[in-house]
Amino acid sequence: MRFKKFSFWAFSITTLMFISGCASTPHHLKYLPYSTPRSNQEYASKGSLYAPDSPMANLYSDQKASQVGDLVHIIVSESVNAVENISNQTQRSSTFNNAISSFFGLPSSTLRNLGVGATSNTQQKAQGTESQSGVFTTTITGYVK
Secondary structure (H helix, E strand, O other): OHHHHHHHHHHHHHHHHHHHHOOOOOOOOOOOOOOOOOOOOOOOOOOOOOOOOOOOOOOOOOOOOOOOOOEEEEEEEEEEEEEEEEEEEEEEEEEEEEOOOOOOOOOOOOOOOOOEEEEEEEEEEEEEEEEEEEEEEEEEEEEOO
């Protein structure tokens, strides 16, 4: 009786845990309002054509993203090239000479011309080239604060 009661509660709690995992969550996100800060621009006096804080006050500076709130685009570009040349050369030479001194009791004078000899020459030459290249480009955007 006690085991049945325990298994009933364990099954009920496990089932509730699995069912609660299937519950949907709200999908509306709250975003903070975006506001661009205002610059404190001084205006020229009445009748004057020159304003010290106007965008064209300094003719020798770059006018891109010079005011508060202007957007700045930064492009990062990286290019990598690599080339590797490999060369290998080997050479081997070997000589083997042997003579038979006696063969089934025959005199050595008849066996003089029955010598065994071998000569081997081996040459190997290998060359290889490996090249790799890669380009990485990304863009970062920000604003003047």
